[in-house]
Amino acid sequence: MAHEPSSIPLGALDAARDAAIEAGRIALGYFRHGGKTSAGVSYKEGGSPVTEADLAVDRFLKKRLTDIAPAFGWLSEETADNAARLRRRHVWVVDPIDGTRSFARGDKDWTVALGLVEDGAPVAGFVYAPVQDVMYEALPGGPALRNGMEIRATGHATVERARIAGPGPILDAMQAARTPFQRMPRIHSLAYRLVHVAEGSVDGALASGRAHDWDLAAAHAIVAASGAVVQTTSGQPPAYNRPSTVHEPIVAASGALAADLARMLAAGPVARAAGHKDAIAGL
Structure with a gap:
């Protein structure tokens, strides 16, 4: 069509x-x-x-x-x-x-x-x-x-030495797993956190599994225009204007870095900290 x-x-x-x-x-x-x-x-x-x-x-x-x-x-x-x-x-x-x-x-x-x-x-x-x-x-x-x-986003491709902003429990779990990243100060507005990826002041930004359409949509457009991606832990861009406005954990970063962060948020202690539905269910 x-x-x-x-x-x-x-x-x-x-x-x-x-x-x-x-x-x-x-x-x-x-x-x-x-x-x-x-x-x-x-x-x-x-x-x-x-x-x-x-x-x-x-x-x-x-x-x-x-x-x-x-x-x-x-x-x-x-x-x-x-x-x-x-x-x-x-x-x-x-x-x-x-x-x-x-x-x-x-x-x-x-x-x-x-x-x-x-x-x-x-x-x-x-x-x-x-x-x-x-x-x-x-x-x-x-x-x-x-x-x-x-x-423009930085295009930083690996978790190693990447500057990551996100909720405290997620970053705590990443540090406990000895992930070699640079922890950035908490940015409380999720939209503001994501556009820091677009301007290149952070390499990656994370959101737990409680974000809604209104937290994400505006910043998503800006991040995408900067050359980075916004994706779920399944590797897909979040879809908007559905009956439910709630999203699973979200990653914003360059493509390669986003894929690595998404894998981390989908399994183990980091997934539990992010509120991933499968981790909560014990899967």
């Missing part, structure tokens, strides 16, 4: 970039460097926090992006899911504040993550770090950019 041509409205992605920057400014209104946010904080089922700022940014982006492209679906961490998105070819996939815990305590490693998915694959992404005023982006067929300048 021939692939249907893309039908992204003219100017929609430029407007989406502007919306991500404006969303960051809204969030900064509640942010306190090194201190507790001025926003009210509540907790979802399962204990993850959500602030007034998350909800304000979510409302702004939903209205702005729906106005930009009324035919597109919508999926956001802070909006009740609507199965109508499954019938849409294009879906905005949004995390209004990725790294809410960091945001709430006054740390700087949080972002606004805005991705566009087409037929289940990410085709454009914007990851904006408001505290640093840094925009990472990728448009269909274009390079990965950081504040308008092209960026």
Whole structure:
């Protein structure tokens, strides 16, 4: 079957970039460097926090992006899911504040993550770090950019001496297995962690088996445009806009390094630390 041509409205992605920057400014209104946010904080089922700022940014982006492209679906961490998105070819996939815990305590490693998915694959992404005023982006067929300048992943091919960022338990397990890598400081926003691969400041980034579409889609587009890959432990790119938004453990790195890291995350103590379903089941 021939692939249907893309039908992204003219100017929609430029407007989406502007919306991500404006969303960051809204969030900064509640942010306190090194201190507790001025926003009210509540907790979802399962204990993850959500602030007034998350909800304000979510409302702004939903209205702005729906106005930009009324035919597109919508999926956001802070909006009740609507199965109508499954019938849409294009879906905005949004995390209004990725790294809410960091945001709430006054740390700087949080972002606004805005991705566009087409037929289940990410085709454009914007990851904006408001505290640093840094925009990472990728448009269909274009390079990965950081504040308008092209960026590329390192292409580091082996775990040996690779600079790896990821959740503490995974890196602890890798170190316990005497894996010869360089452990990088924790980056709490997963989208921000992944785009560090795109800019070459880390060689590989890892995510446990609890990431959702909104944590990944925007950064996935940027990493892919930088020459690296985002893949699951089975070696496949994650698919988006499915009934379930939850993913198995994820690796972002150059192709060869990604394959090695994926194998590590799929078996043994590292897999258990990553929350791999087969490891949890004892398989």
